[in-house]
Amino acid sequence: MTTNGWLQFGLFSAILLACVRPVGAYMARVLEGQGTWLDPVLRPIERLIYRLSGVKSDEEMNWREYSFALLGFSAVSMLMTYAIERLQLLLPLWNPQKLAAVGPDLAWSTAASFTTNTNWQSYVPESTMSYLTQMVGLAYHNFGSAAVGLAVAVALIRGIKRTESKTIGNFWVDVTRSFLYILAPACILYALVLVWQGVPQNLHAYTAATGLEGTAQSIAQGPVASQEAIKMLGTNGGGFFNANSAHPFENPTPLANMIQMLSIFLIPAGLTYTLGRMTGSPGHGWAVLATMFLLFTVGFSVVYWAESHPHDLIHGAAQTGSLTAPAGNMEGKEVRFGIASTSLFATATTDASCGAVNGMHDSFTPLGGLVVLTNIMLGEVVFGGVGAGMYGILIFVVQAVFIAGLMVGRTPEYLGKKIEAYDVKMSMLYVLIFPLIILTLTAVFLLSPTIGLPSLNNAGPHGLSEILYAFTSAVGNNGSAFAGLNANTWWYNVVLGWAMLAGRFLMIVPVLALAGNLAMKKSVPPSPGTFPVNGAMFTVLLTGTILILGALTFFPALSLGPILEHLLLKSGQLF
Amino acid sequence: MHSIWKTSIRFTVVTALLLGVAYPLVITGMATALFPRQAAGSLVLKDGKVIGSSLLAQSFTSDKYFHPRPSAAGNGYDPTSSGGSNLAQSNKTLVTRIQGDIDKLAAANPGKAVPIDMVTTSGSGLDPDITPDAAFYQVARVAKSRGMSEDGLHELVTRQVTGRQLGILGEPRVNVLELNLELDRAGISR
Numbered sequence: 001m002t003t004n005g006w007l008q009f010g011l012f013s014a015i016l017l018a019c020v021r022p023v024g025a026y027m028a029r030v031l032e033g034q035g036t037w038l039d040p041v042l043r044p045i046e047r048l049i050y051r052l053s054g055v056k057s058d059e060e061m062n063w064r065e066y067s068f069a070l071l072g073f074s075a076v077s078m079l080m081t082y083a084i085e086r087l088q089l090l091l092p093l094w095n096p097q098k099l100a101a102v103g104p105d106l107a108w109s110t111a112a113s114f115t116t117n118t119n120w121q122s123y124v125p126e127s128t129m130s131y132l133t134q135m136v137g138l139a140y141h142n143f144g145s146a147a148v149g150l151a152v153a154v155a156l157i158r159g160i161k162r163t164e165s166k167t168i169g170n171f172w173v174d175v176t177r178s179f180l181y182i183l184a185p186a187c188i189l190y191a192l193v194l195v196w197q198g199v200p201q202n203l204h205a206y207t208a209a210t211g212l213e214g215t216a217q218s219i220a221q222g223p224v225a226s227q228e229a230i231k232m233l234g235t236n237g238g239g240f241f242n243a244n245s246a247h248p249f250e251n252p253t254p255l256a257n258m259i260q261m262l263s264i265f266l267i268p269a270g271l272t273y274t275l276g277r278m279t280g281s282p283g284h285g286w287a288v289l290a291t292m293f294l295l296f297t298v299g300f301s302v303v304y305w306a307e308s309h310p311h312d313l314i315h316g317a318a319q320t321g322s323l324t325a326p327a328g329n330m331e332g333k334e335v336r337f338g339i340a341s342t343s344l345f346a347t348a349t350t351d352a353s354c355g356a357v358n359g360m361h362d363s364f365t366p367l368g369g370l371v372v373l374t375n376i377m378l379g380e381v382v383f384g385g386v387g388a389g390m391y392g393i394l395i396f397v398v399q400a401v402f403i404a405g406l407m408v409g410r411t412p413e414y415l416g417k418k419i420e421a422y423d424v425k426m427s428m429l430y431v432l433i434f435p436l437i438i439l440t441l442t443a444v445f446l447l448s449p450t451i452g453l454p455s456l457n458n459a460g461p462h463g464l465s466e467i468l469y470a471f472t473s474a475v476g477n478n479g480s481a482f483a484g485l486n487a488n489t490w491w492y493n494v495v496l497g498w499a500m501l502a503g504r505f506l507m508i509v510p511v512l513a514l515a516g517n518l519a520m521k522k523s524v525p526p527s528p529g530t531f532p533v534n535g536a537m538f539t540v541l542l543t544g545t546i547l548i549l550g551a552l553t554f555f556p557a558l559s560l561g562p563i564l565e566h567l568l569l570k571s572g573q574l575f
Numbered sequence: 576m577h578s579i580w581k582t583s584i585r586f587t588v589v590t591a592l593l594l595g596v597a598y599p600l601v602i603t604g605m606a607t608a609l610f611p612r613q614a615a616g617s618l619v620l621k622d623g624k625v626i627g628s629s630l631l632a633q634s635f636t637s638d639k640y641f642h643p644r645p646s647a648a649g650n651g652y653d654p655t656s657s658g659g660s661n662l663a664q665s666n667k668t669l670v671t672r673i674q675g676d677i678d679k680l681a682a683a684n685p686g687k688a689v690p691i692d693m694v695t696t697s698g699s700g701l702d703p704d705i706t707p708d709a710a711f712y713q714v715a716r717v718a719k720s721r722g723m724s725e726d727g728l729h730e731l732v733t734r735q736v737t738g739r740q741l742g743i744l745g746e747p748r749v750n751v752l753e754l755n756l757e758l759d760r761a762g763i764s765r
Binding site: 045314316337 | 586594613624644654663691694698702
């Protein structure tokens with residue numbers, strides 16, 4: 001670990017925290033339907049979208065209508081992506097490499113993956129997906145799934161805020177306004193900054209080059225910057241290239257890298273302020289932010305510490321570092337980022353459900369890998385995905401308030417709403433579905449020598465971690481991987497596709513049900529017995545709830561994977 | 576129910592045209608106008624022919640050039656198959672590979688510890704950079720092969736070191752292709 005590494009962490013944190021308030025306040029204005037300075041340009045486009053798609057923008061929806069609209073949009077757009085992948089060779093546009101049609105199982109897992117904001121990739125994009133597929137099939141979903149996440153988050157916040165109301169907003173309006181006022185303008189600026197730093201943006205065929213020593217290279221390119229911007233800002237994470245943000249064309253400089261890391265957390269962090277502002281309890285928003293930031297800091301510290309360590313069984317190399325060379329584990333890491341920026345990126349991308357990587361997690365030390373895996377297992381609530389992190393942590397807030405209520409023997413209240421059996425059931429459903437699917441599927445694939453194990457790239461406990469990581473990443477809608485695992489097989493593609501859909505929609509529907517139920521309740525004035533949801537005490541309680549519900553569930557599985565691997569490696573055992 | 580499907584289809588088509596087609600095309604137009612070199616992939620030309628991209632590593636094996644990090648992209652430095660080795664720290668194959676490479680380098684350059692980036696594959700397999708230490712480590716070999724003085728070459732390498740961006744971000748590094756081009760230029764002008 002170096003002073004400079006910690007300075008980079010400090011700089012990252014300072015910029016992030018400085019952005020929370022302005023970003024959060026702006027998003028609150030957008031999502032509450034108030035005017036913004038972009039109105040003169042965007043209002044006409046907004047109205048045009050409503051007119052062309054037949055949306056009645058002043059109609060409010062109850063939670064069931066909201067859910068059906070969300071599921072309808074997701075199903076139709078997923079089907080569109082599946083069709084484009086299957087037909088890319090026949091479609092006349094933007095396929096200069098003449099890439100063949102994507103097979104049915106891979107097209108299914110990819111369509112599910114991008115619809116659910118997961119962006120798990122079983123394929124090598126630069127030799128599989130045409131530019132048309134990348135732009136319309138994949139990058140479009142990067143916008144769509146992020147906007148859906150924002151919509152669900154704001155619907156839940158409305159549920160908390162409204163009293164005796166049957167409705168929680170209009171899904172189409174929430175998605176359209178997220179597209180137009182938040183995601184698109186930011187991405188235009190962001191993409192151009194990336195091009196300035198070196199990210200390509202063209203529709204040319206790959207360039208044939210002959211190197212200085214005469215070796216031929218086919219330089220894969222494409223509309224990279226436009227996809228890169230929304231990939232990061234929407235916490236999607238699906239790379240234009242196989243190496244993702246480790247690829248110099250996706251992430252060419254340390255500055256581009258810093259901007260990418262900040263853009264992972266920008267919207268999720270801002271939403272904590274949006275929450276405080278829309279519910280009129282700014283202190284609560286700050287307490288939620290403090291919880292997230294605490295868990296993030298601990299995660300980064302452990303990854304950075306672990307990755308800075310030399311490999312005990314390698315001799316004769318300079319692994320301790322100097323001013324002109326980084327120390328520690330450089331397998332799968334890029335020189336321009338070094339250990340610190342790679343550890344920071346890895347922590348951020350797994351805390352949020354982004355899943356982009358700027359170094360290969362599979363080659364991390366066992367303890368570094370343990371942290372990134374655990375980050376996903378906490379339920380993607382440490383900042384979390386765009387919107388998904390907010391509704392995810394609010395579920396844990398309900399649990400925390402419920403536990404506090406049990407301890408003092410009172411009916412729990414949350415921001416003036418009584419938390420009753422139905423609310424706790426819905427939030428428990430959310431909490432239980434997650435580990436149930438992950439652990440069941442991991443067990444099935446681990447026990448199957450024909451469909452599960454042949455895909456492994458590493459033996460021993462790390463092999464178990466590869467399968468555990470795959471299903472955790474899929475159900476958590478993260479999308480990063482211990483990428484040695486060959487997931488491009490019929491069984492993995494099909495099952496991972498279902499796992500991603502379950503991890504998204506089986507969790508969104510209980511959230512919307514909770515939103516609908518909360519919106520119908522009367523407001524109760526706070527009494528001396530009300531447990532406060534701001535301040536240090538609440539932050540500690542919420543952190544504890546996340547760790548107990550999230551991490552302890554998975555502890556037995558983790559002890560067979562990364563923990564065992566660490567202990568055996570320390571005693572000199574290789575596989 | 577019927578109207579939800581209809582709205583979903585119309586909404587998907589309209590927004591896909593806006594965000595999936597118009598947005599990337601607008602960015603392509605703006606990028607080409609503002610930053611034509613970067614937008615086209617930072618290609619490097621020599622005598623009118625493309626010899627590579629300054630952002631991507633390419634294979635160098637002869638003694639007269641500086642070598643990049645080993646690559647796990649395809650069969651090595653393949654931009655159509657980027658990626659890392661994905662070998663675990665506990666994998667025998669990884670430890671054997673790294674130790675073998677260290678021993679080979681150490682035999683040719685005894686007495687100096689091998690910079691760890693010279694024996695580890697990068698995340699992309701296309702890492703265009705090596706650490707300054709890894710460049711200095713190769714000075715003796717390149718100088719001998721080109722009949723240059725080690726001190727002169729050391730100086731040339733020092734000039735090619737890119738510091739941390741804005742003084743704080745990332746790590747110091749040397750771009751191997753640019754260093755080798757500079758090396759060829761220095762040879763011609765001598």
